[in-house]
Every structure is written in structure tokens, then in C-alpha cells.
Amino acid sequence: MDPLDDPKLSELLKEWQVPGAPRSLDARVLRRDRWWSFLLTGSIRVPVPVGLLIAAMLLVMAVALVRRPAAKQPQSSVNLVEFRPVDDPHVRVIRGQL
Amino acid sequence: MTRAEFNEAYGQHKDVLYRFARRMTGSGEVAEDLVHDCFVLVWRNRATHRPERGTMRSFLIGVTRNLALKRRQRERPFDELEDASAVCAPIDAAGRERGEMVAEAVAALPPLQREALILAEYEEMSLEEIGRATGVELAAVKSRLHRARENLRRMLAPLMQTKGVA
Numbered sequence: 001m002d003p004l005d006d007p008k009l010s011e012l013l014k015e016w017q018v019p020g021a022p023r024s025l026d027a028r029v030l031r032r033d034r035w036w037s038f039l040l041t042g043s044i045r046v047p048v049p050v051g052l053l054i055a056a057m058l059l060v061m062a063v064a065l066v067r068r069p070a071a072k073q074p075q076s077s078v079n080l081v082e083f084r085p086v087d088d089p090h091v092r093v094i095r096g097q098l
Numbered sequence: 099m100t101r102a103e104f105n106e107a108y109g110q111h112k113d114v115l116y117r118f119a120r121r122m123t124g125s126g127e128v129a130e131d132l133v134h135d136c137f138v139l140v141w142r143n144r145a146t147h148r149p150e151r152g153t154m155r156s157f158l159i160g161v162t163r164n165l166a167l168k169r170r171q172r173e174r175p176f177d178e179l180e181d182a183s184a185v186c187a188p189i190d191a192a193g194r195e196r197g198e199m200v201a202e203a204v205a206a207l208p209p210l211q212r213e214a215l216i217l218a219e220y221e222e223m224s225l226e227e228i229g230r231a232t233g234v235e236l237a238a239v240k241s242r243l244h245r246a247r248e249n250l251r252r253m254l255a256p257l258m259q260t261k262g263v264a
Contacts, residue, residue, distance in 0.1 A: 006247055012257060013219050013250070016200035018120050020113035025130050029108055029137045 099144035107154050108137055114155060114221055115162050121216045122166050124205050132169070136162045156223070156231040163213055163232060170209060188255050196257060203253040211246035218243055 046054075099107075115136060119129035139161060140147065151157065170177075189199055189206075204212060213232060217223045223231070229239045251258065 006251075008258065009247060009251060009254070010219055012196075012254060013200055013204070013215075016121075016197045016204065018117045018220075021116035021133060022126070022130060025112060025116065025133060028130075028134050029112075030105065 099140075099147050104137075104141055104144065107140075107158070111155055111158050112137075115158055118159060118213075118216055118221060119162055119166060121201075121204060121220065122163075122209070122213060123169075124201070128169070132162055132165050135165050139165075152230045153227065156227050159217065159221075159223075159231040160233065167209065189253050199257060200254065203250055206253065207246050207249055211242045211249065214239055214242040215246040215250070 112133060115133045116129050119132040120126055123129055123132070136158060140158070147157075189203055204215065207215065210232075214228055217228045217231065218225070225236055225239050225243075229236050232239070
């Protein structure tokens with residue numbers, strides 16, 4: 001018997017039936033993501049040199065931020081720039097009663 | 099490949115791929131994962147797909163088959179894919195369903211014999227199409243199919259005798 005043509009064996013093999021694809025597969029394969037879902041679940045691939053460059057830039061910015069001198073506080077000192085003495089003072093001495 | 103073409107290919111071939119993967123792996127869950135991964139891969143590489151290279155069915159079966167073999171390689175790295183000298187013993191037929199015994203016999207075949215047999219017997223693919231899907235010459239397909247059927251005749255001898263076939 002030609003081993004490539006064996007109807008009896010083929011008939012016997014057909015007794016093993018397997019169902020088709022389950023519905024859960026449709027949901028997995030045909031799922032269409034909302035455009036904004038990328039913001040929650042998406043990922044991007046960054047080349048290593050670009051990633052290292054970004055990391056170095058962030059490091060430099062952080063160091064610069066730490067080393068920057070603190071902003072000067074406004075001084076509360078009094079100056080006499082706009083002080084104008086009275087032109088014609090009339091001094092009156094009031095003596096208190098002892 | 100447009101989204102519409104992809105959806106059409108999925109609707110047309112999902113059952114074939116699922117049945118093939120399930121018969122290859124023996125697991126519905128693994129088969130579902132494999133078919134899912136196959137279509138994800140096809141969609142990601144849709145720009146490089148060339149329809150002139152063969153039918154969509156043989157292309158998709160080829161992708162699913164490669165994923166299944168890779169998975170098997172990860173799980174059982176030291177097992178041979180093709181063991182030409184493998185001689186399978188007759189299975190125990192006592193009190194069992196015929197379909198169950200056939201499933202066990204097919205699962206006992208070496209993977210490359212199994213895939214050739216599944217595609218030829220269950221999906222009724224031509225030898226040339228099996229060759230395209232599995233990436234081997236026609237002679238290799240014939241050889242694998244020949245050995246698979248020999249092994250199955252040996253394993254399923256108790257069932258074939260009850261049907262009056264030697």
C-alpha cells in the first residue's frame with residue numbers, strides 16, 4: 001500500500017475533531033485601542049545613545065538647579081532718601097504737671 | 099496590508115490556524131496564544147508582507163508553526179524536532195474513546211512528522227503547500243508524511259484491527 005494514500009488511516013484520524021477558534025481570540029486580535037490609551041499603556045523604544053544623552057542632560061540640569069544661589073530676600077532696612085524735614089518748625093514745649 | 103485586508107485574513111484563516119496549533123501543542127490555551135501572536139506579528143510586519151510569495155494560508159501556517167516550534171524549543175531545549183528513527187509503540191485501547199486515542203497517537207509523533215500529517219490529513223493541504231508553509235523540499239514532506247503514517251499505523255493497530263483493517 002502506498003503510504004501517501006491510506007484512506008482507512010485517514011478515516012480513523014478524522015475521529016479526532018477539534019473545535020474552531022474561540023470567541024475570546026476575536027476580542028484579543030481585533031481589539032482596536034482608543035487613541036489616548038497609548039498615554040496609559042503605550043511604550044516607545046529609545047536608542048541607547050539618545051537615552052544616555054537625555055539622562056546626562058537631566059543630570060546636568062539637576063546639578064545646576066542645586067548649585068544655583070538662593071534668591072536674595074528683600075531688605076527691610078530704612079533709608080532716608082525721601083525724608084523731607086519740616087521747613088518752619090514751631091517748637092512748643094509742653095511741660096507736664098508734676 | 100490594510101486593516102480591512104488584515105481583518106479578512108483573520109476571519110478566513112483563524113479556525114485553520116487554531117486547529118493546527120491545538121493539534122500541534124495539545125492545548126487550547128497555548129493554541130489561542132500562538133494564533134494571537136501570529137496575527138500580532140503579521141500586523142506589525144504588514145509593510146514587509148509579499149502576497150506573491152504564496153497563499154495567505156500557507157504563509158500564516160508557516161508563521162504559527164515557527165512560533166510553536168520556538169515555544170517548544172524554549173520548553174524542551176534538548177528534545178529532537180525530527181527523529182527519523184522514532185518507533186512509536188501501540189497505544190493502550192482499553193476502555194477509551196477512539197478520538198482520544200487518535201489524539202494521543204498524533205501527539206506522540208515527532209514534531210516535524212506531526213505537522214506534516216496534520217496539514218495533510220486534517221487541513222487537506224497539498225504536498226507543495228505543506229512544503230511552502232514548513233520551508234522544506236517536497237521530498238522531505240513526503241518522507242515525513244510516510245514516517246508519520248507508518249508510526250500511526252503501528253500505534254493505532256488495535257483500532258484498525260477492530261475495524262477489520264490490518
